[in-house]
Amino acid sequence: MSELKRTSLYESHLKAGGKIVEFAGWEMPIQYEGLVAEHEAVRKKVGIFDVSHMGEVSVKGKDAEKFVNNLVTNNVSLLNPNQIAYAMMCNENGGVVDDLLNYKYSEEHYFLVINASNVDKDFAWMQKQAEGFDVELVNLSDGMSEIAIQGPNAQALLQRLTDTDLNSIEFFYFKDGVKVCGYDTIVSRTGYTGEDGFEVYMSHEAAPVIWEAMLKEGQDLGVKPAGLGCRDTLRFEAGLPLYGNEFDDNISPLEAGVGFFVKLDTPFIGSDVLVKQKAEGLARKTVGLEMVDRGVPRHGYEVAVNGEVIGHIATGYTSPTLGRTIANALIDAKYSEMGTEVDVLIRGKAAKAKVVSKRFYTKQYKK
Template sequence: MVELKRTPLYEEHQAAKAKLIDFGGWEMPVQYSGVIEEHHAVRKNAGLFDVSHMGEVDVRGKDALAFVQRLITNDVAKLEDGKILYSPMCYPDGGIVDDLLVYRHSPDHFLLVVNASNTDKDFAWMLEQVQNFEVVVENISDQYAQLALQGPQAEKILQQLTNTDLSALKYYTFTYGEIEGVKSLISRTGYTGEDGFEIYVSPQFGRQLWRKILETGSAEGIQPIGLGARDTLRFEARLPLYGNELGAAITPMEAGLGIFVKLDKEDFVGKDALVKQKEQGIPRKLVGLEMIGRGIARSHYPLQKDGQEIGFVTSGSYSPTLDKNIALGLVRADLAVLGQELDVMIRGKAVQAKVIPSLFYKRS
């Protein structure tokens, strides 16, 4: 049996009696008190996530900017120091290697944050792309513990632990500061649809910060949050997950990420294929679905119209915020029309659903 990797916070999850599962080779908490309770805690108050399994790749050197520009579909040339960019990273055929966050320290220094289960694959792909660029690309994932503090009370809680003025930290920017005397990279980012912060620290300080943030936020109703609620939260906010909405056989255009694909910039990996797809017409589109019949549409369930297969469910679950069963599905473009009715095949049985706007939740 393959031994699962553990984050520096593993003992904290054990102590909290979290239910632990195998997530992409990592032993991670799926829930503490329960998915629905944890979901509501983040929407109403605040939640603390262990995301130390995420991958971090450091890019430095004279050609760092040009290298990252070639690697991703978004335009990093417009990014200023201290700011963050979201982007897909594609194969030459337009399929998605991964989606990632790009942190710009300077024109010759970037930090790329990638999905945990893709870290080794992404790093190998990046090394292949180095070619003639004068850059040093290093996987520094083991140099960080990463905590995500999310929810309407996140700023109030974290501000009690740092002298850094968090109100001055805008969305998708980052800074260095001290939290409880621990040197931290603090970014105003997250994966829940709520305001919040992602905090990067040396692994030896992870547990100390975890405990301190939970203790400080207790009056504001903070809870530790597992992967179960992380999934329902990101899904309601239409934030894609690799292996569901994104993959090697799905392009950013099909996944509804066209806004992050800058076809007018100079060359990048996958550009020719994506230009061609846009010219010829995008064959599939990601849509929101609401279940009319009884049942939950799960990832990879087939979608049918009049008995013909027309796509598949990418993510689906009960939505705690909306109190209904919803899903995202990749369907034939001509059927991606609001109000369109189709069938979700649940264990071989056709269950009716209809197409609705796919941004199920947006914070006020």
């Protein structure tokens, strides 16, 4: 087994009492004070996350935009400079290779942010697809740290550490060369929690300085360090998918319910399969479930009707914000109507649930 990686903030996590676990080949904090306390801090005040394990890829060259448009499901040619688009990369069968953020500097320069668990796989896929395009791909992942600042007080906190007016960064836009604690950074108004916030990309040297400054300067704002545990509950409540849960190589974006980010009027790898899926109607759909009986539906649990398995749980939790036990499930489309009763097989025992809207929590983004 290869040795686990550590981010530049590893010592800061130990200092803050972080409980370290293995995640995607990294030693990362799952929680500090506790999942619920950290979840509530992000919903009501502000939390900071180490997301330095994420991957970053630079795409430069005459065909950069043409290459990215062929690679991903969204139409990046519609972006303004310094705008960001969320999208998926699909394989030839319409399954999802990964989901990613596409930062547009110009038609000849893009910056792609990919999931930690898929960095090597994704970069190899991109290199393969780059054949025939006039582009240069550089995997920047090992040289960058990243901190996410999320919650109603996120702007107030980050503003204390920079002279750049953060009001000038709109939702899903970014600025490069922003000085934070004197260090050059890229700051984007993005996140993975359903709250207003920022993601800041920086050098490994800068990360511990900025992290400690946030904890010190944000005390009166209610700042808490937040681990991967509440990152998952927050994104799930807000309806944000996770690779390996809501979709994978065998689940399409349409089946996962994120068709809004799929632009079928511009061809991309796998688009012919998705066009056919849409025209013929989906055989399976991702739905929200709310438990009627006791029990927590975990990823991979089977969903059944009258003893017949019709799908599986993608993600499930007792929601810290809502106080209800809810889930996303990929099931046979004929059972996807609101109010339909199904059974979740929890350790082999059927527990009743009903189909509800996947919009569990209303996002609080700054528009």
